[in-house]
Amino acid sequence: MFANQNLAAAPRGQGFCLPGISHEIPIALNDNHKQQRLLARLASIAEKNGLYLPMGKCESITDLLARQWSGYVARQHPNAVKNQWQARPSISLTDDHLTVEIGAEGGIEIYRLKPVIEALEAEKSGLGWFVFSAIRVSDSYGLPVYLPDQIGYQLGCHYGYDSDEFTDENYCKHLMAEEGQTSPDIITPEMISEMKEQYDHWPSDLLEDVDGHEHLLGVGYGKGAKHPLVLTDKQAKTWIASHKDHPLATVVNLAIEFKASVAKPNAKALLWDCQDDYGEESERIGALAIVAWDSPDLLMEMIQHHEEMAYQCGYCYEALGRVSIDLKTDITDAQLAQLVKQTQEYLKRMDLLTELLSQFPLWERNNGI
Amino acid sequence: MEFEASIHGDSFNLSSAVLLYSDSNNRTYATKHVVELMDGRPMIRPGRPLTEGDYKHLVDGLKPAERPTIEWNDPKILAKGLGRTIWWSPPQQRTLFFKESGLASRSFEGKNTCPTPGLVFMVIDGSMYIYAFKGAQAPGKTTKLFQAPFFNVWASGKVCDGNAQKPDDDQQVNLDAWERFFFGSNFTHPNFSEKDRLTKRIDPALFWKKQIQSPSPTFPEKVLVDINLTVSDMLQIDFIETANRITARGEF
Numbered sequence: 160m161f162a163n164q165n166l167a168a169a170p171r172g173q174g175f176c177l178p179g180i181s182h183e184i185p186i187a188l189n190d191n192h193k194q195q196r197l198l199a200r201l202a203s204i205a206e207k208n209g210l211y212l213p214m215g216k217c218e219s220i221t222d223l224l225a226r227q228w229s230g231y232v233a234r235q236h237p238n239a240v241k242n243q244w245q246a247r248p249s250i251s252l253t254d255d256h257l258t259v260e261i262g263a264e265g266g267i268e269i270y271r272l273k274p275v276i277e278a279l280e281a282e283k284s285g286l287g288w289f290v291f292s293a294i295r296v297s298d299s300y301g302l303p304v305y306l307p308d309q310i311g312y313q314l315g316c317h318y319g320y321d322s323d324e325f326t327d328e329n330y331c332k333h334l335m336a337e338e339g340q341t342s343p344d345i346i347t348p349e350m351i352s353e354m355k356e357q358y359d360h361w362p363s364d365l366l367e368d369v370d371g372h373e374h375l376l377g378v379g380y381g382k383g384a385k386h387p388l389v390l391t392d393k394q395a396k397t398w399i400a401s402h403k404d405h406p407l408a409t410v411v412n413l414a415i416e417f418k419a420s421v422a423k424p425n426a427k428a429l430l431w432d433c434q435d436d437y438g439e440e441s442e443r444i445g446a447l448a449i450v451a452w453d454s455p456d457l458l459m460e461m462i463q464h465h466e467e468m469a470y471q472c473g474y475c476y477e478a479l480g481r482v483s484i485d486l487k488t489d490i491t492d493a494q495l496a497q498l499v500k501q502t503q504e505y506l507k508r509m510d511l512l513t514e515l516l517s518q519f520p521l522w523e524r525n526n527g528i
Numbered sequence: 529m530e531f532e533a534s535i536h537g538d539s540f541n542l543s544s545a546v547l548l549y550s551d552s553n554n555r556t557y558a559t560k561h562v563v564e565l566m567d568g569r570p571m572i573r574p575g576r577p578l579t580e581g582d583y584k585h586l587v588d589g590l591k592p593a594e595r596p597t598i599e600w601n602d603p604k605i606l607a608k609g610l611g612r613t614i615w616w617s618p619p620q621q622r623t624l625f626f627k628e629s630g631l632a633s634r635s636f637e638g639k640n641t642c643p644t645p646g647l648v649f650m651v652i653d654g655s656m657y658i659y660a661f662k663g664a665q666a667p668g669k670t671t672k673l674f675q676a677p678f679f680n681v682w683a684s685g686k687v688c689d690g691n692a693q694k695p696d697d698d699q700q701v702n703l704d705a706w707e708r709f710f711f712g713s714n715f716t717h718p719n720f721s722e723k724d725r726l727t728k729r730i731d732p733a734l735f736w737k738k739q740i741q742s743p744s745p746t747f748p749e750k751v752l753v754d755i756n757l758t759v760s761d762m763l764q765i766d767f768i769e770t771a772n773r774i775t776a777r778g779e780f
Contacts, residue, residue: 177574180569180570180571180572184570186541186570187539194537198535224531225530225531225532228533229530229531232531239529244529247532249532250531250532251533251535252535252536
């Protein structure tokens with residue numbers, strides 16, 4: 160312990176002379192050197208995979224990595240600027256994980272399906288829905304896009320309505336049951352009118368919003384549901400073969416290319432189940448773009464509900480995709496090379512998808528989300 | 529689209545230095561100094577005496593998660609460690625000495641064997657602290673402590689030594705010697721004037737005058753004043769700072 164008396168005066172009237180610190184004493188104790196070596200290995204392996212090291216002075220290894228990858232995107236994917244890639248990619252290293260994350264951004268573009276899909280369908284039945292099918296699968300590969308099926312999803316969340324039969328009558332029955340009423344076998348127009356005074360988002364209104372394309376809403380898969388004809392990849396290629404100079408050939412080609420890219424092994428590498436580093440599951444929100452049928456008003460309302468709900472549920476990540484390497488064991492060069500390759504392939508798919516989306520007209524909006 | 533890269537990990541930065549000053553008798557004095565980087569080189573800046581709070585932070589930061597700090601003892605010694613000894617005594621009759629003082633208008637002369645409540649004592653660095661508790665059972669960690677209702681005790685529980693002779697160095701662990709030191713000296717005056725603070729609903733000088741004249745069979749615990757402490761608080765490394773924050777009006 161220490162004594163309570165005051166510090167004695169310095170001997171012979173001299174002032175205190177504070178000791179210096181040997182230059183051999185480190186000013187920080189951490190694993191930075193080990194971490195920096197790991198990131199240096201990543202940069203070196205990335206260089207061997209075509210990511211040139213940046214010119215000029217880099218202040219740190221993290222600065223070097225950021226410039227190396229940003230430079231790669233600029234060189235390899237010039238469309239990133241034209242198509243305004245709205246994403247926030249990052250490479251982060253903790254004591255436990257090396258992670259590549261593609262963070263989500265706000266202010267994403269809103270595209271309209273209707274003009275292109277209808278034109279393609281007019282050209283050949285099933286061709287428009289083939290192109291749409293390419294956009295729809297993107298979510299399964301860590302490239303989420305907000306689509307009209309968000310409306311059906313949110314309808315289920317808000318009203319617990321998850322029926323195969325997407326009609327006003329069925330919806331009315333559901334709402335009555337929710338209110339504790341015994342719903343009659345036959346629902347009259349008067350009953351629906353009465354319920355409409357209390358509840359929004361009626362199936363007939365939603366279907367009208369997407370010109371009756373029930374499948375776009377991700378609802379109504381029951382008996383009698385309308386399933387559009389969708390061309391196969393082979394049929395789409397056959398159409399291209401005979402319509403190379405068609406103004407819509409580009410969008411069809413891009414859809415074919417994108418579908419081919421996601422069929423490759425490891426195409427789901429950055430698909431993230433939204434578990435954090437400690438195994439806790441969270442909500443993931445955010446997308447590369449919003450793709451509405453025509454007017455995006457209702458879809459945007461549902462997206463806002465979706466994101467608000469996710470925030471209220473606790474932890475939620477604004478991210479598109481993510482891949483991590485556990486550092487519990489020593490990381491090998493092969494693992495680092497795989498991480499580089501997976502990220503490069505992901506960026507290629509992002510390029511194809513955003514180029515595909517750019518073939519659709521943008522919604523003229525006043526406010527982004 | 530621009531990439532970002534970052535490192536997040538545990539990092540311990542050189543932030544301060546503790547300098548120890550020792551004399552030939554191995555008495556040690558500690559000072560704490562900020563370390564600043566000047567032109568990339570660490571520099572020890574002028575410091576200040578190490579406080580109890582600094583010591584607590586230091587020990588808390590360095591100790592292994594499961595390391596015990598103070599051992600619990602029974603029956604008389606409640607705890608020992610960190611330079612302090614804590615013990616207790618049950619309610620009992622003790623001979624008390626009161627002496628008039630020209631500096632205290634409420635002082636009086638007298639002596640008798642009077643009842644005293646259950647007491648918890650602590651000695652640290654040659655200073656004594658004393659608190660009362662209710663009941664006769666050995667106190668536990670959650671036992672509430674009350675102001676020791678005696679003259680010559682500060683609101684913090686610290687005993688005013690006055691000119692009383694404290695136990696010699698070789699008697700520092702002699703608990704009886706410490707109790708004799710406290711009860712064998714003359715009580716001259718309450719150490720503060722706040723009403724209902726040393727004894728509740730009765731002036732302390734009047735209370736003890738009555739006890740000297742006609743001692744009650746047992747100590748009337750209803751006069752004890754709650755000071756919002758428990759025995760557990762005394763085990764905390766920064767207890768002295770906690771106790772010193774307990775004050776009363778008219779302390780002198």
